[in-house]
Amino acid sequence: MIVNDSLLCPSCPPRHKGIWARLWIISYGGLLKIVTGSILTIYVVFCLDDGMVLMNKKYPPRFLYPKEWQHLTMFILFTLNGCVDVMSKNLLPQRCVVLEKGTLVLTFYVLLLLLMSHGQDSTGIELQIHYLLIVVVFLLMLVLTIELWTPDTFHLLLIETFLFLTMGSWLIQGGFILYRPVTGYPWQDDDISDLMFITTFFCWHVMINALCLLGIYGISSFWHHCYCPSLKLMESKEAPHHKGTTGPLYKLLREVEQSEKDDQAPLLSKSSP
CATH class of the missing domain: 1.10.287 (Helix Hairpins)
Structure with missing residues (x-):
């Protein structure tokens, strides 16, 4: 990026x-x-x-x-x-980027519907894990839907990556909580401390993933600006060419000039004798 x-x-x-x-x-x-x-x-x-x-x-x-x-x-x-x-x-x-994004959006619409009913027979710890996962999937669905109209927006892609990271890490954490607790003892549904720490762990995932993205972007930006001068020099040389010879306005001007030349050609041929 x-x-x-x-x-x-x-x-x-x-x-x-x-x-x-x-x-x-x-x-x-x-x-x-x-x-x-x-x-x-x-x-x-x-x-x-x-x-x-x-x-x-x-x-x-x-x-x-x-x-x-x-x-x-x-x-x-x-x-x-x-x-x-x-x-x-x-x-x-x-x-076809629109096809890829549209399929991904449709997948998350269906995923949200399935998750809404997936935890209906759950209680306590399992229900809390599913609720937090539904929040992430819902936000991700909204971002992906907006990207159908603006697929090349840096901020939306950054939010999408962050939500995907949070969703994936929370799924892994939820699997360990429900099936393989680190302590070896199952979590208690009737213990209010266990329910509160579920939300606390989720907030830790949010912060860790945000710091992960910030670190990746910071290191990449530092490396690009300090150790890749050839890339910056190439971009500075190519920038005027791209700005001056691309775009619908440039094509429209070329078509107008060509039509004017075609109109003037018969007049020149008559006036030449």
């Missing part, structure tokens, strides 16, 4: 030709989503002893494993979002 003019489609060309040029433009994020989502989908399907059964065979029929089916839906959406990223960046003739 510091070096390139475009935040979503960086203008840095591949350093090598051939296979290295093709490897440079691969959507590694999309591939990671596909692999991770597929592994988690397979795990959810085969983790149950009797498989992913939708309804029992008794009368009256009842739906089975509601949380597992919601997990399966989340992971399938995650995989499909990775497929869209790979298709947009590597298969289409031109990258």
Whole structure:
């Protein structure tokens, strides 16, 4: 973001030709989503002893494993979002950022709906963890929705990255709290101290992630301004060229000049004799 003019489609060309040029433009994020989502989908399907059964065979029929089916839906959406990223960046003739953002927004709309019902039968610690996760997902959904109209805004991309970091770190923390407590003793739902420390830990995640982003940006900015003078010199040389020869106004002026020349050509040919 510091070096390139475009935040979503960086203008840095591949350093090598051939296979290295093709490897440079691969959507590694999309591939990671596909692999991770597929592994988690397979795990959810085969983790149950009797498989992913939708309804029992008794009368009256009842739906089975509601949380597992919601997990399966989340992971399938995650995989499909990775497929869209790979298709947009590597298969289409031109990258479609709106398609990528739209699919991501749709994924988070569905994720928010699933999370709203996911913790309905939860109480105490588990419910508090889900509430805090819903807050992050809701804010992330709003930011991603705004980015549909302004996808190349630095502040929105920074907030999006921060919310993604908070969501991921809190999911890891919530997994340890619910299933593998560090102390070896389960958290108590009826203990007000445990409930209060859930919110305290979440605030610590917010502060740590903010400091992480600040450190990354500070180190990158310092490195760019102090140890990359060639990049700054190249940008200063290319800036007048880009400003003077690009944009719709420049194209419009060229078209007007061309039309004026075409109109004047018959007059010159008649007056020449």
